[in-house]
Amino acid sequence: MVKDALSKGIIYLLLAFGAILMLLPFVWMISTSLKSPSEVMAMPPVWIPSEWQWENYQTASEVAPFGRYFINSIIVTILSTIGELLTTILAAYAFSKINFYGKGIVFAVLLGTMMVPGEVLLIPNFVTVSNLGWLDSYEALIIPWIASIFSIFLLRQYFFSVPTELSYAAKVDGCSDFKFLWYVMVPLAKPALITIGLLKVIGSWNAFLWPLIVTNSQELRTLPVGLSAFTTEAGIKYELLMAASTMVILPMLILFFIMQKYIISGVARTGIKG
Amino acid sequence: MDIRLNNLTMVFDDITAVDQITTTIKDGELVSLLGPSGCGKSTTLMLLSGLYKPTSGQIFFGDQDVTKMDAEKRGIGMVFQNYALYPHLSVLKNIMFPLKMKKVPKKEAMERAKEMAELVQIGHLLDRKPGQLSGGQQQRVAIARALVKKPNVLLLDEPLSNLDARLRLEMREEIRRIQQEVGITAVFVTHDQEEALSISDRVMLMKSGVIQQESRPQEMYKRPENEFVASFLGNPPINLLTMKKIENGYQLEKSAHSLLFSNLATYPKSIRVGIRPEDFFVTKDNPRFTGEIIHIETIGRDTLIRMQIGDTTIRALVDPVHQLKVGATCGLDGKEENIHFFDSASGQRIETVERGEKHA
Amino acid sequence: MLEKPTWKSTLKGFLYLLPALLILIIFNIYPIIRSFLMSFYTDYDYFNDIVHEYGFDNFIAIFQDPNFITALKNTGIFVLGVVPISIFLSMGIAVLLNNKIKLAGFFRTIYFLPFVTSVVAVSIVWSWIYHSDYGLLNYFLGWFGIDPIAWLNDPNYAMPALIIMSIWKGLGFNIIIFLAGLQNIGEQYYLAAKVDGASAWKRFTNITLPLLSPTIFFVSIISIINGFKVFDEVFALFNGRPGPANSALTVVYYIYQKFYEEWQFGLASTAAFVLFIIIFIFTIIQLVIGRRFVHYN
Numbered sequence: 024m025v026k027d028a029l030s031k032g033i034i035y036l037l038l039a040f041g042a043i044l045m046l047l048p049f050v051w052m053i054s055t056s057l058k059s060p061s062e063v064m065a066m067p068p069v070w071i072p073s074e075w076q077w078e079n080y081q082t083a084s085e086v087a088p089f090g091r092y093f094i095n096s097i098i099v100t101i102l103s104t105i106g107e108l109l110t111t112i113l114a115a116y117a118f119s120k121i122n123f124y125g126k127g128i129v130f131a132v133l134l135g136t137m138m139v140p141g142e143v144l145l146i147p148n149f150v151t152v153s154n155l156g157w158l159d160s161y162e163a164l165i166i167p168w169i170a171s172i173f174s175i176f177l178l179r180q181y182f183f184s185v186p187t188e189l190s191y192a193a194k195v196d197g198c199s200d201f202k203f204l205w206y207v208m209v210p211l212a213k214p215a216l217i218t219i220g221l222l223k224v225i226g227s228w229n230a231f232l233w234p235l236i237v238t239n240s241q242e243l244r245t246l247p248v249g250l251s252a253f254t255t256e257a258g259i260k261y262e263l264l265m266a267a268s269t270m271v272i273l274p275m276l277i278l279f280f281i282m283q284k285y286i287i288s289g290v291a292r293t294g295i296k297g
Numbered sequence: 298m299d300i301r302l303n304n305l306t307m308v309f310d311d312i313t314a315v316d317q318i319t320t321t322i323k324d325g326e327l328v329s330l331l332g333p334s335g336c337g338k339s340t341t342l343m344l345l346s347g348l349y350k351p352t353s354g355q356i357f358f359g360d361q362d363v364t365k366m367d368a369e370k371r372g373i374g375m376v377f378q379n380y381a382l383y384p385h386l387s388v389l390k391n392i393m394f395p396l397k398m399k400k401v402p403k404k405e406a407m408e409r410a411k412e413m414a415e416l417v418q419i420g421h422l423l424d425r426k427p428g429q430l431s432g433g434q435q436q437r438v439a440i441a442r443a444l445v446k447k448p449n450v451l452l453l454d455e456p457l458s459n460l461d462a463r464l465r466l467e468m469r470e471e472i473r474r475i476q477q478e479v480g481i482t483a484v485f486v487t488h489d490q491e492e493a494l495s496i497s498d499r500v501m502l503m504k505s506g507v508i509q510q511e512s513r514p515q516e517m518y519k520r521p522e523n524e525f526v527a528s529f530l531g532n533p534p535i536n537l538l539t540m541k542k543i544e545n546g547y548q549l550e551k552s553a554h555s556l557l558f559s560n561l562a563t564y565p566k567s568i569r570v571g572i573r574p575e576d577f578f579v580t581k582d583n584p585r586f587t588g589e590i591i592h593i594e595t596i597g598r599d600t601l602i603r604m605q606i607g608d609t610t611i612r613a614l615v616d617p618v619h620q621l622k623v624g625a626t627c628g629l630d631g632k633e634e635n636i637h638f639f640d641s642a643s644g645q646r647i648e649t650v651e652r653g654e655k656h657a
Numbered sequence: 658m659l660e661k662p663t664w665k666s667t668l669k670g671f672l673y674l675l676p677a678l679l680i681l682i683i684f685n686i687y688p689i690i691r692s693f694l695m696s697f698y699t700d701y702d703y704f705n706d707i708v709h710e711y712g713f714d715n716f717i718a719i720f721q722d723p724n725f726i727t728a729l730k731n732t733g734i735f736v737l738g739v740v741p742i743s744i745f746l747s748m749g750i751a752v753l754l755n756n757k758i759k760l761a762g763f764f765r766t767i768y769f770l771p772f773v774t775s776v777v778a779v780s781i782v783w784s785w786i787y788h789s790d791y792g793l794l795n796y797f798l799g800w801f802g803i804d805p806i807a808w809l810n811d812p813n814y815a816m817p818a819l820i821i822m823s824i825w826k827g828l829g830f831n832i833i834i835f836l837a838g839l840q841n842i843g844e845q846y847y848l849a850a851k852v853d854g855a856s857a858w859k860r861f862t863n864i865t866l867p868l869l870s871p872t873i874f875f876v877s878i879i880s881i882i883n884g885f886k887v888f889d890e891v892f893a894l895f896n897g898r899p900g901p902a903n904s905a906l907t908v909v910y911y912i913y914q915k916f917y918e919e920w921q922f923g924l925a926s927t928a929a930f931v932l933f934i935i936i937f938i939f940t941i942i943q944l945v946i947g948r949r950f951v952h953y954n
Binding site: 186191193194196197199206207 | 346347348367368369373374375377378379381382383384385386394395397398399442443446452
Binding site for chain 1: 661662664666667668669670671673674675676677678679680681683684685686687688689691692695703706750753754756758760764765766767768769770771772773774775776777778779781782783785786788790791793796825828829830833834836837857882885886888889892893896897909912913916917922925926929930932933936937940
């Protein structure tokens with residue numbers, strides 16, 4: 024018993040030590056974001072600012088248009104998430120509940136393309152977007168991302184589990200195919216859709232390389248791109264950099280705390296990296 | 298509104314599930330489609346619903362040809378074996394669902410749904426989700442959902458087979474009551490003969506995609522039109538004895554037992570004689586069948602005996618007043634009108650024309 | 658039972674697929690072909706989208722480019738640095754968390770936090786932690802008498818800095834996958850082993866490890882593939898440069914440089930094609946060999 028308690032104690036100690044290391048960068052970020060310039064450079068480091076400098080956030084927003092970036096990020100995230108959910112729902116329904124010629128081939132081709140990393144598509148997609156005249160526009164930020172083979176695959180698996188009799192019942196009750204999908208399948212697949220949606224929100228919010236190359240003007244930057252540019256614009260004012268970083272990170276942390284059940288189970292089930 | 302099927306045929310790959318069915322279901326009737334599994338009864342129901350489209354033939358609802366019409370436009374209500382309730386909707390919402398699809402104003406829809414819930418006696422469960430209900434309650438919801446839009450026809454696909462025995466009996470009576478209260482034409486698919494015989498106005502017995510006989514339940518039992526119908530109905534099953542034609546009548550195979558019948562419409566070389574176990578009685582007065590009792594079993598109020606005549610075993614349900622013993626010899630007889638004759642070759646019933654003579 | 662396909666159902670099926678298919682064809686399938694072709698563009702006019710010449714020159718050119726070789730080498734070092742340590746740590750933490758301890762959910766949440774955060778933002782935070790004069794890391798190292806290190810400016814330390822941060826960022830994901838794998842191992846094996854008198858360590862090596870091997874394999878492949886794609890971290894950590902003296906130049910960063918900074922579309926595409934081949938090989942390994950060698954229960 025003593026041995027058991029001892030090993031439990033060691034386990035807690037190890038886990039707690041690891042947890043502190045995991046949290047430290049966030050704590051340090053928030054702490055720095057609220058310091059005065061002199062406290063930032065203090066050695067040994069000051070953990071709790073003597074006076075909380077909330078105005079750092081305001082200053083950062085004045086140096087670079089973070090409000091604008093924030094709105095852009097929200098627009099891009101919301102629209103690409105809604106778009107992806109819609110295309111995914113429709114395609115997953117076709118793949119799971121409709122039998123049609125060529126279904127197997129189309130599905131196999133799509134699955135095959137999942138092996139190709141997105142980085143490889145970067146250059147031709149850039150050319151396509153510029154040929155479409157979409158460079159430096161919301162279209163470029165949103166439209167290439169409103170369909171995902173992985174999400175279709177995931178939702179299709181979920182749709183398979185809905186019994187056929189339910190679709191019969193719905194037809195008899197006066198549903199067309201589309202109404203059945205909308206009023207029965209979609210509500211039933213809510214957990215899967217929430218997971219898909221959340222992973223998309225996280226991915227979309229944090230996306231960097233694509234928004235970096237398709238936007239030129241400040242007005243269209245998303246938060247990560249704006250933040251990256253800010254490192255040059257703000258110089259070495261770490262309290263402002265940390266305030267800006269906090270503005271980028273915090274919304275996702277809040278979302279995670281609210282919806283962590285869906286996010287963690289989604290990751291565990293799908294093994295996808297955001 | 299009558300439902301008329303005209304040469305209705307459904308072929309899956311190379312299996313003919315429904316083979317040229319022509320029949321009429323009358324307005325307000327409850328008709329059972331009965332038969333062993335794979336006989337085509339469920340496919341027929343799916344064709345009536347419009348969820349399947351026939352390979353050939355037509356379906357008429359009244360005067361309207363609905364053969365090519367989709368299920369959602371046919372104005373039918375349907376109850377499924379596993380209830381197929383929408384798991385994410387409450388009972389009330391489930392019942393309201395068909396009305397929502399018809400764009401009935403919400404207030405009216407709610408009133409009608411509640412009314413229907415009262416009819417099927419689940420008015421107190423409206424806020425529950427289907428997962429919180431018992432099988433019988435779910436079935437009631439399914440019936441209410443099927444009836445709420447006032448359909449022309451109610452189709453029931455083995456609605457009772459997922460319920461336990463006692464509940465099945467109760468729901469059977471409920472379905473009959475509700476059907477009569479609403480006065481709707483209903484088609485009921487089942488593999489359970491007792492269910493079909495007790496509930497329906499008319500029974501259609503199917504085998505291999507073909508209707509073997511359609512008639513009122515009692516008539517089907519009393520006057521089976523072929524050997525299959527005779528053998529399918531009844532528990533314990535009917536005795537079917539193969540008899541060969543001899544000079545003066547018919548002789549039981551591999552036995553000296555012979556019977557003389559003078560009342561048959563035709564006299565083929567070989568016939569099958571059918572007598573239900575309960576139509577036998579014990580008698581010493583010139584019995585048609587005499588043999589050795591090989592087994593006695595008491596089931597409730599009846600006694601079931603097995604009697605051996607040559608190679609043939611006969612089952613009979615007899616009155617327990619007779620003191621019978623295994624090994625004893627016993628005489629059995631049945632009333633003339635309860636003896637059925639079938640042509641061995643075709644299986645078709647041979648009519649009896651006049652009073653015949655007894656015994657040879 | 659699905660009805661048999663008809664022309665009508667085919668029309669309907671493709672109508673439902675249309676939105677997704679349209680996007681996927683334009684932005685996923687077409688670019689795969691285009692990217693393959695582009696790697697053979699030896700003379701390309703981007704502004705007018707005209708190809709003057711095709712050939713293998715690009716392949717020869719990038720393999721003669723010392724920067725590309727550096728990028729391949731750095732990416733390899735990065736993968737070799739991140740994957741084993743990350744798997745070792747995350748498996749250890751997952752095993753500890755799987756010990757039916759009370760705060761497991763709380764710890765899991767904390768370890769998972771970096772997963773949901775922007776790589777760019779956390780890289781900037783880490784660049785502050787790595788600050789040579791006022792950084793937290795050098796301060797802690799000072800407790801052990803270690804002199805301040807110029808993490809981000811010394812070519813010898815840039816890669817370790819990148820590796821440490823990447824392990825921190827990806828740990829939570831691996832832990833979740835390992836936890837899922839651990840929860841699939843039946844309690845009965847442990848009970849049987851306990852009855853046989855196996856110590857905790859014996860139980861770990863004889864039950865947990867072999868039964869967890871499919872998960873270890875899966876996590877390794879995923880980590881390797883993701884490691885080869887590293888870019889955001891480099892860009893943000895070194896402030897839009899590939900580290901001091903190209904010490905953190907990775908393959909994707911090389912692609913970005915060639916393509917976005919130098920407008921060498923052909924060379925960039927060729928490098929992307931090489932990246933694809935590398936990742937493809939690991940994907941195939943996962944699909945084919947994984948099934949044969951790994952212990953699935």
